[in-house]
Amino acid sequence: MMPVFVQAGLWGLFSASGLTIGALLAVTLYGRLSHRVIAGVMGFGGGVLIAVVAVELMTEAYTRGDPLSAVAGLIAGGAVFSFINWRLAEHGAKNRNRCGDCVAQPSETDQKGSGLAIAVGAVLDGIPEALVIGLSLLGGGKLAAGVVAGFFLANIPQGLSSASGMRSAGRSRRYIFTVWLGIPVITAAAAALGALVLGSASNEIPAVILAFAAGAVLAMLAEAMIPEAFENAQPFIGLITVIGFLAAFLLLQLH
Template identity: 30%
Template sequence: MELLQAFVLGTVAQSSLLLAGLFAVWVTVPTRIVGILAGFGAGAMISAIAFDLVPESQVHIQMWDTVTWMLVGVAVFMLGDRLVDRKFGTAGVGGAMGIVVGSVVDGVPESLIFGIQIGTGTTISLSFLAAVFVSNIPQALAPSADLVKSGWRVGRLTILWAVVVLACGVAAALGYLASMALPDAYGDRAAALAAGGLLAMLTNSLMPFAYDRGKEWAGAATVVGFCLTMLGNS
């Protein structure tokens, strides 16, 4: 029963990726608004990294271990981003898919953490869960808007985000199983990996995307996203 609960939690927490992705198909969002939303999402992610992922990573492991796994997260993102660039190029679809790669590098470790927390009986942080759900909206809306403009149809976009969401559900289930098999599994390293991958994605993909489309308002939206997420953690 708890295994199914972990799968459902991981899927529901990341379901906003699919919902926001489909919204971009049904509703034409002005370019400036897409940029502002991307900036808001970037701010929310920075806050989640600072107040959730990094503190989560340091509960049971040393600082050097956190740093090591953050660098692993950077390497995973860069490898995925490089593969995307080779297939789609660095602009247009390639730039959008770079943000999708960041969603995977972010969502899978987060979901592992949820599964481990269920397995260990740790209280799920509602503020962190809300931050994950809300920050996913611009993280999916921004690249989806570009993919739609590049000719992607609803079926292809649905499959893309559905695979990401289901992968996160499976990751949560695996996190639960890991907590059963490994008594010392706490999700610390997964949190650090997600933090490193997210920071790299923010610099390489989402924040340039936000400024390119939202101009000076992207910076203001980033601060608003950061502050609202920070208040949610208070």
């Protein structure tokens, strides 16, 4: 049977490949997708992530551990993500998930070093996902299919919007594909490492880490996805977000 850490790595690679698909769509359709279309897709992805956090991650963290650990982990995850994101924003990564229409990403000419900051920010966005997937198989694979599918669906709009913004900022296709081919590999490695390191841990530690990851995902959603989804958005963006939530909720319930 395939080792658990290898399975976690493959799940991580699959879920993060949604970023690559989104980037490919952005490069292929560049100039033909309006901000409103991209915002609608981002709203759907945001609804998916809300369902994953609320229905699976926090529920599982609460069940595995205790209420205090779940609350502390959630707040810590949000605080750590927001702090690092704030520091990266000072170097040009604040608008890394914007498509470039309403709010433009900085070019290297506008802010030197912004390309590296954006790439690091993309890695930051994927780390909570890797933590969740690395832990998901430790309980016999209970979380894996539904959560990974949710992350995959949410990653497509992130890759689409961010890569569109990179193109608008004048970044090369080589840069774009280096980022969005590299992130899935990093996510896979981090997921495998998480499963390997925490394979013998008690339920309490994975519970805290799941809550930590949930807080980081929720903070990422608020700071990196929602602004793009709701600024100058098309009518019924709220309904589109609800549909994304419902799609992920039903997927998780079927699993």
